[in-house]
Amino acid sequence: MVLPPPAPATRPTPPLLAPDGSVREGSAPHGPVSPTFAPLTARPAHAVPGFVASLRSRGQAPAVHTATRSLTYAALADLVDEAAVTLGAGRRLVLLACDNTLDTLVTYLGALAGGHVPLLAPGDRLHHLDALVAAYDPDVVAGRGDEGWRVVTRHEDRTRGEGPHDLHPDLALLLPTSGSTGSPKLVRLSHTNLDSNATAIAEALGIRPDDRAVTSLPLHYCYGLSVLHSHLAAGASVVLTDLSVVDPCFWELADRAGVTTLAGVPHTFELLDRSGFADRHHPTLRAVTAAGGRLDPGTASRYAELGARRGFDLHVMYGQTEATARMAVLPPELAATRPGTVGRAVPGGTFRVDPLGELDCGLGELVYSGPNVMLGYATTPADLARGRDVHELRTGDLGRITADGLVEVVGRRSRFAKVVGLRIDLDHVERDLADEGHDAHCVDLGDAIGVVLPEPGTGPAATEVLRRRHGIPVGAVVALDGQSAPRLSTGKPDYPGMAELLGAHREEQDHATEPPSGDRLEAVVALYRELLDTPRAGAGTSFVDLGGDSLSYVEVSLRLERVLGTLPAGWHLLAPAELVAAADRAPTRSGSRLHRVETSVVVRAVAVLLILANHTHLSFVPGGAHTLLALAGYNLARFQLTDRPRAARARGIARSALRIWAPSAAWIGVVALVAGTYDWRNVLLLNQVLGDWARWSPHWHYWFIEALAALLLGTALLVAVPAVDRFERRHRLALPLALVAVGLLTRYDVVVPDAGPYRGANAYVLIWLFATGWAAARANTWPQRLLVSAIPVLTVPGFWPTMPTRAATVCLGLLVLIWVPTVALPAWLGRAASLVAGASLFVYLTHFVVYPHLMAYSSVLAMAASVAVGVAYWQLWLRVEAAAGRAAHRAARVARLLRRAT
Incomplete structure (x- = not known):
């Protein structure tokens, strides 16, 4: 079938390649754009993953769905063969700037089919792509340019025969280590790694040919790629989209395409909560998988119970890029009762626990063995010629294996952190900050990265480096500048001491008010701090997260409209960063005199006006x-x-x-x-x-x-x-x-x-x-x-x-x-309704004192005066609340300082 297009709501992808086919300025020399796809005439002998080699044999079964078209396996195989030819003869290193589109999928599978070695990276992180081009000098770069998808051959004198790299015969794929995308350190994966993990996941999850997975995760991310591999291995299909799970168009497409499988990291489940997922029913959904970080046990239990009512299973999983994504699966029947565990090893894999030191208390470092364990790491092009030098994976995670064989992860042994689904190498982050001129030390704060910098005023710049080079949101960084890092007596950095220092700094930040800046995101956060009296407001805390209620809803919405111009439906569930992005995507109402106002606001305003009209004898419409x-x-x-x-x-x-x-x-x-x-x-x-x-x-x-x-x-x-x-x-x-x-x-x-x-x-x-x-x-x-x-x-x-x-x-x-849900009103009337609705409690309170003195003159005057006095009392009370809040925060801060002093 051909799917009808959804409402236009896509995220623009920054162009990677210039219109002339060149890699962006500053990259290595390049050759001309590769020719148009040509029919496959011959294929060199080389290893091909089974899920790629079997494409054509699946014939007319559905393989790929987008918002506008569907492809059978046979049609996909034709495109893959053409892509393999376009990428050139011999074995080449192909840097693929990914997005969740058919172009990326076909080029990736074409690289595998042609015996090339794809190196995957996010297409919207240009700094990372530059670093990878400089470090590995790829033969081909493919990505989205100003004129659409481009495939660029960078070495004109090497278009025949072998490329400039010595690629080991077992090498099939290169992935940046999770959280370190753009660094020279890559994970080397073999054809056996890809095949074994794809089939193991398909077996563990019971993927069927009629299943359809949606690309809720990026294809360059090992977990998102594993979803693709396992579904192709099972003869199932995938639905390609770049939309977020908070976007209604995502769910329109998912329901229209009959999506059965949804994959997410812990942050995805936060977004699902905000989007009202629990209140909707998606009839074809039968499996929800969670990996990419520890899913809160309460969230796991809640989604397991929700799935029991809605007809889907929750599969909590555990994995690392070094194991071709996923290593363990918790049986869905245990998700509600054993949510603190990550299950058992996937078929073909095993876990053991290496005790820490001489004390064997059942807790130690988790070590994984299986055919999906990587060949090893690469840090230079010379490493691409190496074969296997890793035979088991020391995960760096502390854990235990329960009496019934379930793996429980309790923490990290090494210098890695998991933030918003990203596995962050803290040593690599420190090196990146040093490259940018910051002498910094980093620690894991659980839900954020802490950074200590000796130079005053460098915190915002360091935070920007982490956002730009590692994709870490600003709200997930706690930076303390003007402070030397504490050290042990040996002179080594005292990381536990830093964590304690940053924790105290974070607590002080939570109670500090900052003046709003011209930036809209900061203005929204500052507005929340002011109107909701919550200094802990940040880029990741929504109106409801901060305890907003119906009393503050109207006032906040009025002020937000002044900042953002328009408010999307369900704005109170969105974090400020998501709210600003949604407002940017919202269509403008240029030339329109009508304004959409939530019905609840209009009903509140009309109801309180009816009360006034009855009491002043202007009309008699009770209720x-x-x-x-x-x-x-x-x-x-x-x-x-x-x-x-x-x-x-x-x-x-x-x-x-x-x-x-x-x-x-x-x-x-x-x-x-x-x-x-x-x-x-x-x-x-x-x-x-x-x-x-x-x-x-x-x-x-x-x-x-x-x-x-x-x-x-x-x-x-x-x-x-x-x-x-x-x-x-x-x-x-x-x-x-x-x-x-x-x-x-x-x-x-x-x-x-x-x-x-x-x-x-x-x-x-x-x-x-x-x-x-x-x-x-x-x-x-x-x-x-x-x-x-x-x-x-x-x-x-x-x-x-x-x-x-x-x-x-x-x-x-x-x-x-x-x-x-909403009512279209003239803009001036919408603002008036919002004003009256916001003051409704105060109008009701005060009108019993106001209207009796004016009814003898005019019922209209009595009603208008009642509204005016109520609005005035409302504004006065808001100022009283704000002043009381500031005084309480000051008192709390003084109390903390006194406790520390004693």
Whole structure:
């Protein structure tokens, strides 16, 4: 079949080759561009990996899918044969600047089919490509130029016969060591390595001919390449894409192509969490694999349980480039119960543990043996002529083998770190920094690389070197400059001492505020630190990661729009770096006077205006407060019930309740002192518990705020229960539906039948309405939306027998939330709605004092004044919160300094 194209959303790849076919300026001399593909006439005798040699024999079975086309194995074999001819005669060293496209795939397989030795590197890391060209002087360079895919022969006088390199007959592939891409150190892999690992992985994962793997990882990365090899070895197919798993177009393509296999590193699972993967169903997905670093056991258990519900298996794996990618697989049936292990060796491989020193406690360095162990390393072109000089792989990882034969990795023995899926050689990083003029020492901080530099002010430059030369994100580097590295008595660097020093520096950074710069990423981070009162905000922490809630959502979104111009859907789930990138990709609205506003914002603004209109007698359309209560449940699910740990969830919800109580208590307390309208029960939001239910009085003005705070606190206590928390994570829609069912018992007076004459203001009677809003946020499919839509339609009418208009307002508000994600409004009206929505709590608080004094003159004036006073109180409170936050951080910092001094 031919797949229809998805919406245009691709990542541009920087050109490697100039329009004339030359390697970029500064590279070694080059020859003319290779000729157009020609039919294969003869193939020299040489070893070819089995998964390449068998392409044509698989005939019309599907092999490759892209967004616009599909290829059978026979068609792919034709292209591979043509690519082999284009790369030239003899055995050549082919530097391949990779992207996840058909051009890369065909050229790579063509190099293997033609007996050449491909050297893979990322096509968007030009500095690395320069280093590899300079170090190994490849015969051919292939990559994406300004005019498309280019294959360049660099040695005109060697286009016949053998190339300039002496390539060992067993040598099949060269891969940079993971995390050291662009350095001269390469892993030498043989044809046997490639074949044995491809078949072992296919067997371990049970890959079938009808499987389809999507390129969620780069093809130049050993893990991503292993996915390709194992699927071709099994006669399965691959879906090529450069899109990220957070991009909706990625999932549109995956579902359209029937993807069955998804591979990821730990960072991929963080992105999946942010993208709402757990709330979607991808019917063809049957296997999710995890490698490239230690997957958090909690995440592994969660995804194993999610897979059990959704029909896919989680395969936790362990590997290194030196073993042709993957060495161990954890059986999926153990992923939920043994998530701290990485399983057993792949077929043909074995592990042993070499004890550390004389003490044998079962813990030691993991040593792996098998046919997938590399030939050895290469650091110069002369090493390419060497045969095998490595027979087993000393992984450098500390681990043990359990009684039931499972491998458990507990740490690193050598100077390597794993950050965002990259295996980083810290010694190599230090050498690169020295090349750039930085006398630096590096340590592993677990989730980041720590750098100590003696020269003041060099931290940002060193961080940029790590980003540019090693692909380490800025947020994964902790740099301390102006500090000499501590040393042992022997004069050697004291790396444990450095780790302690950097840890203290990192803690101080977490509590330090930095002024925003002109850079948009830094401006977003600074904005989060200011508005969310979270100095720990960084390039990798999203709005929900930082505890953002519905109270801060509107203010943050308004300020972000000023910085970014537009906000993508689901922006609150994206880290600042991803948010800026998504805003850059978003289409501009030049010439358009309409502005897309989230429906929840519009509903909040309209609801509070309806309350004002009713109270000022401008109109009579009741139901605004109850709509806001349902909206509170909706926002609870969006902002608080994320994939944070259970304790963080409970604290976040309780904090939201506190952020409602604090400005309410302050305002009500002042009014109580000045006017005597309220008392201490109102200040504590306890009038529903301790007040007079027999008659309506001003003490009941704030029933909505009391009910909201009580429902939030109740939810915080509920999700603090481990069993409930686990149930909610597994059954995102089931829990709110269960609460709706429980709430209907009080709504229909089945339990606590006498709720008083003002039952519509009682928190425990309104549980069902709050939970319906929660369910509305969890309904992601048409059947789910229809199910949740039925709840207000069937249960809201009749709750207020004498006020059918109130029921209609609440039903309409909920249905709009369920079915209409955004609303197009004139830009000025969108900004006004956002302003009123952001101040809605404060407008509700203050309007009881404002409107009675103005109604005699004009209902419109009374309503406008109520909005103005509420907005003013909102802005004042934001400044009070910011000042209190700064004072708290200063006090905490002083306390830490005093503790250190003592």
